[in-house]
Amino acid sequence: MKEKETLNAYKERLERFLSDLPMAGAPDKLREAMRYSLLNGGKRLRGCLLLAACELGGGDAEQALPFAAAMEMIHAYSLIHDDLPAMDNDTMRRGKPTNHVVFGEALAILAGDALLTHAVEIMASSRHPRAFAALGEIIRAAGIGGMLAGQTLDVTNEGAEPDIALVRDIHRGKTAAMLTAPLTAGLILAGAESERVEAGRKYGQHLGMAFQIVDDLLDVEGDPALMGKTLGKDIEAGKLTWPACVGMEQARLDAQEHIRQAVDALAPFGEKAGFLRALALSTLHREQ
Amino acid sequence: MKEKETLNAYKERLERFLSDLPMAGAPDKLREAMRYSLLNGGKRLRGCLLLAACELGGGDAEQALPFAAAMEMIHAYSLIHDDLPAMDNDTMRRGKPTNHVVFGEALAILAGDALLTHAVEIMASSRHPRAFAALGEIIRAAGIGGMLAGQTLDVTNEGAEPDIALVRDIHRGKTAAMLTAPLTAGLILAGAESERVEAGRKYGQHLGMAFQIVDDLLDVEGDPALMGKTLGKDIEAGKLTWPACVGMEQARLDAQEHIRQAVDALAPFGEKAGFLRALALSTLHREQ
Numbered sequence: 001m002k003e004k005e006t007l008n009a010y011k012e013r014l015e016r017f018l019s020d021l022p023m024a025g026a027p028d029k030l031r032e033a034m035r036y037s038l039l040n041g042g043k044r045l046r047g048c049l050l051l052a053a054c055e056l057g058g059g060d061a062e063q064a065l066p067f068a069a070a071m072e073m074i075h076a077y078s079l080i081h082d083d084l085p086a087m088d089n090d091t092m093r094r095g096k097p098t099n100h101v102v103f104g105e106a107l108a109i110l111a112g113d114a115l116l117t118h119a120v121e122i123m124a125s126s127r128h129p130r131a132f133a134a135l136g137e138i139i140r141a142a143g144i145g146g147m148l149a150g151q152t153l154d155v156t157n158e159g160a161e162p163d164i165a166l167v168r169d170i171h172r173g174k175t176a177a178m179l180t181a182p183l184t185a186g187l188i189l190a191g192a193e194s195e196r197v198e199a200g201r202k203y204g205q206h207l208g209m210a211f212q213i214v215d216d217l218l219d220v221e222g223d224p225a226l227m228g229k230t231l232g233k234d235i236e237a238g239k240l241t242w243p244a245c246v247g248m249e250q251a252r253l254d255a256q257e258h259i260r261q262a263v264d265a266l267a268p269f270g271e272k273a274g275f276l277r278a279l280a281l282s283t284l285h286r287e288q
Numbered sequence: 289m290k291e292k293e294t295l296n297a298y299k300e301r302l303e304r305f306l307s308d309l310p311m312a313g314a315p316d317k318l319r320e321a322m323r324y325s326l327l328n329g330g331k332r333l334r335g336c337l338l339l340a341a342c343e344l345g346g347g348d349a350e351q352a353l354p355f356a357a358a359m360e361m362i363h364a365y366s367l368i369h370d371d372l373p374a375m376d377n378d379t380m381r382r383g384k385p386t387n388h389v390v391f392g393e394a395l396a397i398l399a400g401d402a403l404l405t406h407a408v409e410i411m412a413s414s415r416h417p418r419a420f421a422a423l424g425e426i427i428r429a430a431g432i433g434g435m436l437a438g439q440t441l442d443v444t445n446e447g448a449e450p451d452i453a454l455v456r457d458i459h460r461g462k463t464a465a466m467l468t469a470p471l472t473a474g475l476i477l478a479g480a481e482s483e484r485v486e487a488g489r490k491y492g493q494h495l496g497m498a499f500q501i502v503d504d505l506l507d508v509e510g511d512p513a514l515m516g517k518t519l520g521k522d523i524e525a526g527k528l529t530w531p532a533c534v535g536m537e538q539a540r541l542d543a544q545e546h547i548r549q550a551v552d553a554l555a556p557f558g559e560k561a562g563f564l565r566a567l568a569l570s571t572l573h574r575e576q
Contacts, residue, residue: 025433030440034432081401086393105374106443109397110436113369116401117431120408124424132420136412143405144322145313148398152318155394 003278010048010061015039017065018072023118033103033111034118037076040094046071046182052275053186053200064189066126067134070119071182074142077115078151078178080108087155116142134185141181150174154240162244168209170240175215176208199268203276206262210283213255216241217248218286259284291566298336298349303327305353306360311406321391321399322406325364328382334359338470340563341488345478352477354414355422358407359470362430365403366439366466368396375443404430422473429469438462442528450532456497458528463503464496483556490553491564498546498571501539504529506574508536547572 018038023031047068054064083090083098084105091101100108123135140146150173157166183200192200220243243251262280266273306326311319335356342352371378371386372393379389388396411423428434438461445454471488480488508531531539550568554561 023432025431025437027437027440027444029444030432030436077401081397084397086397107440109369109372109374110440110443113365113401113404114432114436114440116404117427117436120427121424121431124420124427132412135420135423136409139405139408139412143313143409144311144318144402148318148402148405149313149315152315152395152398152402155398156315156317 003275003282006052006275007048007279010051011044013061014044014047014051014065014068014072017069021069021118021122026114029103029107030110030114033099033107034114036102037080037099037111038073038115040076040096042072042075042094044072046075046178049179049204049276049279050182050186052279053183054190056200056269056272056276057187057190057192057196059186059190059192063126063128064186066122067131067138067185067189068182070123070135070138071178071185073115073119073122074138074147075178077112077119078142078147080112080115082151084108128189130189130191134188137185137188138181141177146177146181147173150177157240160240162240164245167240167242167245171209171212171242172205175212176205179208179211180204196268199265202265203262203280206258206265207280207283210255210258210262210280213242213251213258214283214286216243217251217255220248255284291563291570294340294563295336295567298339299332301349302332302335302339302353302356302360305357309357309410314402317391317395318398318402321387321395322402324390325368325387325399326361326403328364328384330360330363330382332360334363334466334470337467337492337564337567338474340567341471341474342478344488344557344560344564345475345480345484347474347478347480351414351416352474354410355419355426355473355477356470358411358423358426359466359473361403361407361410362426362435363466365400365407366430366435368400368403370439372396416477418477418479422476425473425476426469429465434465434469435461438465445528448528450528452533455528455530455533459497459500459530460493463500464493467496467499468492487553487556491550491568494546494550494553495568495571498543498550498568501530501543501546502571502574504531505536505539505543543572 021038023034026034050068050071051061051064055061079093080099082088083093084100090098092098098108099111103111120135120139123131123138128134142148150170153166153170154174157170160166180201181204183204184197187197187200219241242254246254259280263277266277269276309326311322314322338356338359339349339352343349367381368387370376371381372388378386380386386396387399391399408423408427411419411426416422430436438458441454441458442462445458448454468489469492471492472485475485475488507529530542534542547568551565554565557564
C-alpha cells in the first residue's frame with residue numbers, strides 16, 4: 001500500500017512537470033501534437049523509476065525531474081513513430097486515436113522527432129553538476145545499441161519464426177534499455193558510486209525483461225480467442241514474443257526468475273530499496 | 289583559391305571521421321540505412337563551418353570533429369524524414385534514390401531517428417570540457433524553436449499564399465538555425481568570450497538567410513520553364529519562397545544585404561576571419 005502511495009506521489013509530480021513543460025518557439029500545431037501524445041495518461045513507469053533511483057542514491061528528486069520528463073518524452077516519441085502506418089499501423093492507443101490519425105502523418109513524424117529533440121534540450125538545459133553523464137546514459141539507451149536496435153530487429157524480422165536469441169535482443173532493446181536508463185541515470189544524478197550504479201543497471205535489465213514477458217503473456221491471456229492455448233506455435237502466430245518461443249508455462253517461470261534476480265540486485269541498497277523491490281514484485285501481478 | 293583549399297581540407301577530415309564513425313550495437317540494416325544517407329557526397333557546409341569557427345576562436349578542430357559530425361548527422365536525418373512520402377515525397381536526392389525508396393519507409397523513419405539520436409550520443413561521449421554547452425547549442429538549433437519549427441510551418445502551410453513573415457520564419461528555422469549553430473558551438477568549444485560567440489551567431493543567421501534566398505533563386509533560375517519570369521506570383525506558384533514574396537530582383541538585393549551584414553559581423557575577428565568572409569561572399573555566386 002505504501003509503495004502504491006509513493007508511486008502515485010512520483011507520478012503526480014512528474015505529471016505536473018510535463019504539463020507545465022516550456023515549449024518555447026514551437027508552432028502551435030507542433031506543440032498541440034506533442035502534448036497530445038505526451039499527456040495521454042500513461043503509467044509514467046520510466047520517469048517514476050528515475051525519481052525513485054535518484055532518491056535511493058540519496059539525491060534530490062526535484063532536480064531529477066527534467067531527466068524523468070526526458071524518459072517520458074522519449075517513450076512518447078517512440079510510440080508515435082511505432083504507430084505510424086509504415087510501422088505498426090495502429091489507429092488506437094490507450095483508448096484514443098493515435099497521433100497520426102488526429103494530426104496526419106507528416107505532423108506525427110515531426111511531433112515524434114520533436115519529443116526526442118526536446119527531451120535532449122530539456123536535459124541540456126539542466127544545471128545539475130552530473131547532467132552531462134545522465135544525459136549520456138539516457139541517450140545511449142534510446143540509441144542504436146538500445147531502443148532503436150530493438151525496433152529495427154522487430155521491423156526487419158516481421159513474420160520470422162520465433163527465435164529465442166532474436167526475441168531476447170528485441171526485448172533488450174525495445175523494453176529493457178529504456179527501463180534500465182532511469183536506474184543508472186537516477187543513481188548518477190544522485191552521485192552514487194559506480195558499484196551502485198551497476199547494481200541499478202542489473203535491476204533495470206531484469207525488470208525490463210520480466211516486464212516484457214508479462215506484457216507478452218497478458219497479450220495472449222487478455223485475448224479470449226487465444227485463451228488457454230499454451231503451445232508456443234499457437235500463441236500469437238507470427239509475433240516475436242517470449243511465450244511464442246518457450247510456451248506459456250516456461251515464460252511465467254522466466255518472468256519470475258528475472259524478478260528474483262532484479263530483487264537480488266538491490267541487495268547493496270538494503271532496506272532503502274523497499275519501493276523498487278515492491279515494484280518489481282508487482283510486475284508479476286499487474287494488469288494490462 | 290586559398291579558401292577553397294581550406295574548405296576541402298576541412299571536408300576531407302570530416303568525411304574521414306564520418307566514414308569511420310563507430311556505430312556499436314546497431315543492427316546491420318540500420319547501420320546500412322544510416323550510412324547510405326550520411327555518406328552521400330554532401331557539401332558538408334554545416335560541419336566545415338563548425339571546424340572553421342572553432343579554429344577562428346583559437347580552438348583545436350580535431351576535438352571539434354564529433355560536433356561537426358553531429359551537425360551533418362542531424363542534417364542527414366532531417367533530409368531522410370523530409371523526403372518521406374508523408375512529407376515532400378521525394379524519390380531522388382543528389383542523383384540517388386532517397387532512403388525510403390531503397391530501404392522502405394519503416395527503416396527510413398528509424399534511420400532518421402537513429403541519426404538524430406546518434407548525433408547526440410557522439411557529442412555526449414566527448415570529453416571536451418565545453419561539450420555540454422556545445423551540445424546544447426546544437427540541439428536547440430535542431431529543436432522546436434529552430435529547425436523543427438521551420439519544418440512544421442512548411443508542412444502546415446502548404447499551398448498558402450506567399451507571406452513574407454511566414455517565409456522568414458520558415459527560412460530561419462529550416463536553414464538559418466542549422467547554419468548558426470556551427471558558429472556558436474564551434475566558438476564555444478574554442479572557449480571564445482560571449483561577445484565573439486554572439487558575433488558568430490549574427491554571421492550564421494545572415495549567412496543562413498542569404499543561403500536560403502540564393503537557393504530559392506537557383507530553384508527558379510535552374511528551371512528553364514520558369515526562366516525570365518520575375519513577378520512574384522509567377523515564381524514557383526504555391527511554394528513559400530523569398531522570390532515568391534518580393535520578386536527576383538528584390539530577392540537578389542536582399543541576399544546581398546544579408547551577406548554584407550554577415551561579413552560586417554566578422555569585424556571583431558579581424559584578419560583571421562578571411563575564410564568565413566570568403567565563404568559568405570561565395571554564397572552569392574554558388575551553383576546548385
